[in-house]
Amino acid sequence: MKIEIKNLKHKYPSGGEALRGINTTFEGSNPVAIIGQNGAGKTTFAKHLNGLLRPTEGQILIDGESISDHTTAYWSKYIGYVFQNPDNQLFLETVRKEFEFGPKQQGLSRHEINDRIEFISDLVGLKHRLSTHPFDLNATEKKFCTIGSILMMDPKIIILDEPTCGQDVEGNQRLAKIINYLKNNDRLCITITHDMKFVVRNFDQIIVMSKGEILKSGNKYNVFSDVKTLLESHVAPPPITRVGQALRLKDISFSKEEFIDHFTRRIHQS
Amino acid sequence: MENINNSIAVLVRKLNPITKLLIVFCLGIGCLIYPLPFVGYGVLCLLVILGILIGQGKQVLKLIVGFGIPVTLMLLFIQGLYSPNNKTMIADFGFAQMGLEGTMYALKISSTLLIFLAAFYLMLQTTKNSETVAALTQSGLNMKLGYLILASLNVVPQMQRKVKVIQEAQESRGVETSGSFIQRTKAFLPLIGPVVLSSLTDAQERGMTLETRGFGISGDKPTSYIKVETTGLDIVLRMIAICFLISSLLPRIL
Amino acid sequence: MTSTLIQVNHFSYRYNQETEVALKNVHFEVASGEFVAIIGANGSGKSTLCNALVGLIPNYFVGFSEGSIIVDEKDTAAVSVGELSQTIGLVFQNPFNQLSYTADTVAEELAFGLGNRGVPREQMFSKIKEIAELIQIDELLDKNPLELSGGQVQRVALASAIILEPKILVLDECTTQLDPIGSRQIMNIIKKLNENGITIVMVDHDMERVAKLADKVYVIQHGTIVLGGTPEEVFCSPHLAEFSVNPPDYYEITKKFIKPGYSERDFALTESQAISLLQEVILYEDRNQKPQA
Incomplete structure (x- = not known):
């Protein structure tokens, strides 16, 4: 599935300009991270990708078809959206019912739904919580419940809005597992996040947004070596990378292993 | 309410909410007490004019037409035709006769309702809840x-x-x-x-x-960020409102 | 002289409808002016502890408690949350929970707590202006708090707690929705407040930040404090991994290269330590290799 965004602009009814001409294309299954300052328009942009918001100007084409030709409910078969705040997107009595809701709308068979629940509840770590009321879940579990309920619909593209918010070590590992699963199953995952450690560990493509525009996009090597652009969009490279940059190591490092390797080479160079 | 900015709208917005509440109350009750319904319609006209002046004319008229006409017709039908107080008949529809007393009563009730409605609407449009x-x-x-x-x-x-x-x-x-x-x-x-x-x-x-955040702690007397002032205009308007109420009582006492 | 400001005495707590205890025999002290970080996996009891410190437990929640918590010489069970709020402020994990839901503007929101204290209206203005500039929300003062983005509300929530000038500030993951530079700014402000004498108790998942800012770190697991001490003591503990906590990334990358004789320290917990240590390593290696070349 391919999403083409052509000169996308969005104005609020109050007159403010949230998006000021975005051009980009999403294709394939390499996970994409959207990063940037608070108020840069990341969520506004993402909400256009499943039709919740409609462009004031410009176009969004999904496999050549204009997004404006159908409702969000129609596109939900292909594009899943997990909102930032899980509180307002859970509306049923049990986690199981939440998981069943989407596939039922799609008309999947009982058998198929149960198979998916088996697999997805395990992936998001809620297998033992299926009969719990979503309001009794803690904040992280709620987040995984909303992710699970979207994964249940098996969309080709899935958008995660700040999934790392408040996650601990285990939660981050679980998210990594989910993103990896999507990639291996030819699903595209687009994630908005402020956690740069999480970005460099899990994403091949990065889009940097600032003031309603895309300031830079590319792989992590391109993006995080351009410290000036990063600062402009209120982003800083992850800790390890910063140390490497401060020591003027030749190659940029994103993991402890990479750093140790690059630093070893540095001290043995002369 | 943010986009109307002519001087009258600003003035109305600046009035003390208690003044507005008092005006709403006095106008409504006054018209209810006054024996004849025509005062009420006069007041209603004034409210519509005020509404137009502060840029809310369309909404006030919509309210009156949408709510007022059906309610008035209904009241006229019930009270005018079937009120037990009807003594003087003013029209004959064959199946029922229209009585003057009931008609007057219906008009008065409907005008009072409409005044309350329109005045309260204008108040809400020009006052922040927190100020009230x-x-x-x-x-x-x-x-x-x-x-x-x-x-x-x-x-x-x-x-x-x-x-x-x-x-x-x-x-x-x-x-x-x-x-x-x-x-x-x-x-x-x-x-x-x-x-x-x-x-x-x-x-x-x-x-x-x-x-x-310390809500309701004993000891200190709470203060508010919102200051509500009582200006000379407020006093004058309050006097007028009260005078209106008293004068509506006069025909009953005299 | 430092005095004890918070004293948690073998405190245990179980929520009414739960079968398992949320806090089990928690025992620690916070000295006046200290910067304390509470870390641990989600669901370990960090937020429950925050609620207990400000007296919401046992005064607001229904449940069973044992032991006691003394904050500024007041037993939290014996005084109201309102009275404690004069000493200790809390910034909730979900910033939308901080709002009074009666304010039409951010300025009114900030004034809410001041009003409850009976601060005269004239003084409110200068305080609001000062705090709004500090937290960089001066442009939001006339906006409706319910129409702000998550990051903006997080700033407002923090400002509404700081403006009350508490002796102790409890922060429950208060920058999760801010961009990296924004959250760094906020942390610098909190550090500055701490330097000015305000005691900080902060729940956080960012270990680099904890190591940089905190004087004391407590690791909590299944409602119990399993490890506590200075950042050095905690992050160098061989048991750390058992509690689902990783040391700051700087620790491992420096530990790997430091050999005896390089420096006084043999590991780094903060960025500046890591950079200067590794620079020494480079110098040392360059010096040793030149003669052979």
Whole structure:
């Protein structure tokens, strides 16, 4: 599935300009991270990708078809959206019912739904919580419940809005597992996040947004070596990378292993 | 209410909410007490003019036409034709006779209702809820009661916001929220549960916030950021409102 | 002289409807002016502890508690949350929970707590202006708090707690929705408040930040404090991994290269330590290799 965004602009009814001409294309299954300052328009942009918001100007084409030709409910078969705040997107009595809701709308068979629940509840770590009321879940579990309920619909593209918010070590590992699963199953995952450690560990493509525009996009090597652009969009490279940059190591490092390797080479160079 | 900025609108907005409340009260009650209904319609005309002056004319007229005409017709039908007080008949429809007393009574009730409605509408459009409550607390209303009133007034916009968010979440999970009436109703039903439930959880969390921010601590007399002033204009308007009320009583006493 | 400001005495707590205890025999002290970080996996009891410190437990929540918590010489069970709020402020994990839901503007929101304290209206203005500039929300003062983005509300929530000038500030993951530079700014402000004498108790998942800012770190697991001490003591503990906590990334990358004789320290917990240590390593290696070349 391919999403083409052509000169996308969005104005609020109050007159403010949230998006000021975005051009980009999403294709394939390499996970994409959207990063940037608070108020840069990341969520506004993402909400256009499943039709919740409609462009004031410009176009969004999904496999050549204009997004404006159908409702969000129609596109939900292909594009899943997990909102930032899980509180307002859970509306049923049990986690199981939440998981069943989407596939039922799609008309999947009982058998198929149960198979998916088996697999997805395990992936998001809620297998033992299926009969719990979503309001009794803690904040992280709620987040995984909303992710699970979207994964249940098996969309080709899935958008995660700040999934790392408040996650601990285990939660981050679980998210990594989910993103990896999507990639291996030819699903595209687009994630908005402020956690740069999480970005460099899990994403091949990065889009940097600032003031309603895309300031830079590319792989992590391109993006995080351009410290000036990063600062402009209120982003800083992850800790390890910063140390490497401060020591003027030749190659940029994103993991402890990479750093140790690059630093070893540095001290043995002369 | 933000986009009207002519001098009269500014003036009305600046009035002390208590003055406005008093005016609403005196106009409504005054017209109810006054024996003849025509004063009420005169006042209603004045309210419409005021509405037009502050850029709310369309809405006030809509209110009067949409609510006033059907209600007046209904009252006229019931009271005019079937009131037991009818003594003087003014028209004969064959199946029933129209009585003067009932007709007058119907007109008076409808004009009073409309005055309350229009005046209260104009007040809401020109006053912030928080100002009204601040004015009430400053003139002696219990702080906790004030919070309760304000919080209840704010429930509706909050619910609207919540409904919108949940609706977006449901659309994203394949629920059609636009389309035929049945489709929209079907989409609306599952909204009720989460909206009510999350409002309950909200209430619990609200309580926590209030406590940790020192709400209702004994000892200090609470103060407010919102200052409600009572200007000369306020005093004059209050006098006029009270005079209006008293003068409407006069024909009854004399 | 430092005095004890918070004293948690073998405190245990179980929520009414739960079967398992949320806090089990928690025992620690916070000295006046200290910067304390509470870390641990989600669901370990960090937020419950925050609620207990400000007296919401046991005064607001229904449940069973044992032991006691003394904050500024007041037993939290014996005084109201409102009275404690004069000493100790809390910034909730979900910033929307901080709002009073009666304010039409951010300025009114900030004034809410001041009003409850009976601060005269004239003084409110200068305080609001000062705090709004500090937290960089001066442009939001006239906006409706309910129409702000998550990051903006997080700033407002923090400002509404700081403006009350508490002796102790409890922060429950208060920057999760801010961009990296924004959250760094906020942390610098909190550090500055701490330097000015305000005691900080902060729940956080960012270990680099904890190591940089905190004087004391407590690791909590299944409602119990399993490890506590200075950042050095905690992050160098061989048991750390058992509690689902990783040391700051700087620790491992420096530990790997430091050999005896390089420096006084043999590991780094903060960025500046890591950079200067590794620079020494480079110098040392360059010096040793030149003669052979």
